[in-house]
Structure formats: structure tokens, C-alpha cells
Amino acid sequence: MKIEKLKVENFRNIESASLSFSDGVNLLYGQNAQGKTNILEAVYYFARGKSFRGSSDGELKRFGNDGFFIEMTFDSNERRQSLAYRVYGKDKKKYRNGAEEERITDMIGHFRAVLFFPEHLTLVKEGPSMRRDFMNIGISQIKPMYLNIYSEYNKILENRNTILKNAQKGLYYSEEQLDIWSNSLAKRAAYINEKRSEYIKKISESAKRILYELSGGKEELSLEYVSDIKGGSDIEAQYRDILFSSREREIAAGCSLYGIHRDDVEIKINGISARSFASQGQQRSIVLALKMAEGEVCREYSGEYPVFLFDDVLSELDEKRRAYIMEKKQDRQILITACEKQGFDDSDVNVIKVEKGTYVSSYR
Ligand code: ATP
């Protein structure tokens, strides 16, 4: 995967910009609040169909404007492709290779990227939701169908919770409707469970090898997918059993107590829980290993590396971990943001100076 060109209009602090990217490392550098992360946000928008900073589309348009336009051309498995979004108010137009697409899910899975930004450094220590996001994002890029099933799951979960809440309050509720939602939930949960369990197995193999390399053979990583299900066969039936046998408890709680919205990933280093015991440095290495592994697994499925987006994290990593990333530039495209250009003096780095939403490249 290789980005050729990015065009941005009225997005964040960028009035209008056109950027070209090279193979290998592209460094966006400049002072704080100039528009470095804004470019990664625009690029990653093509991977997910939304901002990675949790901002709404309305917050992305440049202050004082009604909307924004972003367009990117990239090569994927030697085919040139383009994606574009034109967003004005509630109107969000989506284009793929020049033709308008109806659904956001038709836009996902064409451009694939791995994003690593400072908040991810808490992935090991935080509660499970960031680790679930890690699975969701990784899987939906290689299996776009996952995204559809996942959003169906969430809608069903919401409906089911409404009924459970009514039941808890002693209001009228339909037992039959609750059965229907339980069956539909079990079906989606089974699909998601299988995909997550398969994904974590793959990620675990890669991440283990990477951390072994990064730590000079001192650290052994293992990942385990944690769910309500024991695994084995007929996962859907297992979910149904749990949902139907826990009805009284769920009514008492007024919400769904079981399902893939409660999953986690158990991370161990040398056999002990990383969440409880890993040092700061070990956590950094683990997250870097997970991100690099995300790229490896993506490549296994799609035949090529995704684009790697490193927002501000190189300054957080030590020399050895930085060098590890820079070694990988031969066969993949990497976009890095930093405040300084020191350490990137290499002539084959495309250095882009960022100032007040403008971008000047050392290339061309
Ligand atoms: P840092 O080094 O601090 O991470 P950065 O270069 O990555 O800085 P960005 O996050 O890319 O900075 O850009 C931040 C700038 O964009 C801020 O000045 C902010 O006020 C501005 N900005 C954010 N949203 C909008 C918007 N909707 N319209 C105009 N400007 C915006």
C-alpha cells in the first residue's frame, strides 16, 4: 500500500493543501499546533471513514466553513485507486475511483493503515475497551464484513438492553421479543468471537517474534483472547445458552451481562500479566510489537503492508525501538510526525515542513 497524493480542503486548520508522499519514511515536522496530526487524521479517515480522535465530522471542517473535502490516491497491489469524501453538514458524499458510493462500509477495506499515537501507549494498562478497539480496527480492515456484523450487534444490544431495563423497572416487556433479540445477538456474537479469536492467534505469533527481536531474546510475549465462551465448537449455541440461562440476573441488572462487548485480551510477558506487572519500557515495547504485528497480519491477508502512521510516538521510544522502525522502511511506507527533524537526516527521508496548515517537502 502506498499513498501517492493527498488533497485537503477546509479540513481542521488546513485551508487547502496538496501533498505527495514517497516510499519509505515521510517525516512531517514542525512546532506544536501547526497541522501535523491533522494530516494523519485525514489519511486515517480513509481507513475508517471517520476521525481517529473521536471528533465528529462537524468538528473537522475548518472554523468558519460549511464543510470539508479530502481526496487521496494510492497504489494497492499495483492498482491505482482513489477515495474521496465531501462533507457538508449532514451531507456526506463518498467517492471511490470517481464513482459515488452509497454506504460508508463500501469505503472501508480499500485503504489500510496502522496508526500508532501516544494514547495507544496505555493499551496494556488501561481497561479492556482499548484492547477491544485494537481487535475491531485490525479485523475490520482485513474483513470489511466484520464491521457490518459489529454494528448490527450493537443495535441489537441496544434494543435488548432497553427491554431488560423496562423489565428491571417492572414495566411491561415482551418475553418473546427478548428471546428474538437474544437469538440474534448470539448469532452475531459467535461470528465476532470466531474472528477475534482467530485474529489474536495470528497477532500473537507475530508480536511474540517482534518483541523477542526488540528485547534481544529476553522477553516472551503471549496474547490470549478472553471471552464468555470456552471456545471449541458451536459457539453460537454456547452464547444462546448463556443468554437464556442468565435472564433473571440480566433483568435484575437491567442490561446485557454477557457478550462480545465485554471481551478482553490478556497480555502476558514471560508468563506474568503485563497489565499488572509490565514496566513503562516493557509496555512501550509491547505496544510497538502489537502495532508492527497488526501490519504483518494485514499483509498476510491482503498481500501487502498497510501504511504505518506514527504520530509523535518516536520521541517516546528509545534509540533501539526507533532504529527498529527505521529498519523497516525498505518495504513499507511510513508517515511520522515529530517536532524536530533531528535523527531523520537521512537523504532518503521525505522531510515535510509543517507551518500553519501548509506543507513544504524537501523532495521535488
Ligand atoms: P502537536 O505537535 O502539538 O501535536 P500538531 O502539529 O500535530 O501539533 P494538529 O493537531 O495537527 O497539531 O493541529 C492543531 C491545530 O489545528 C490547532 O491550532 C487547532 O486549533 C487547529 N484546529 C483544530 N481543529 C480545527 C478546525 N476545525 N478549524 C480550524 N483549526 C482547527
Ligand code: MG
Ligand atoms: Mg500532533
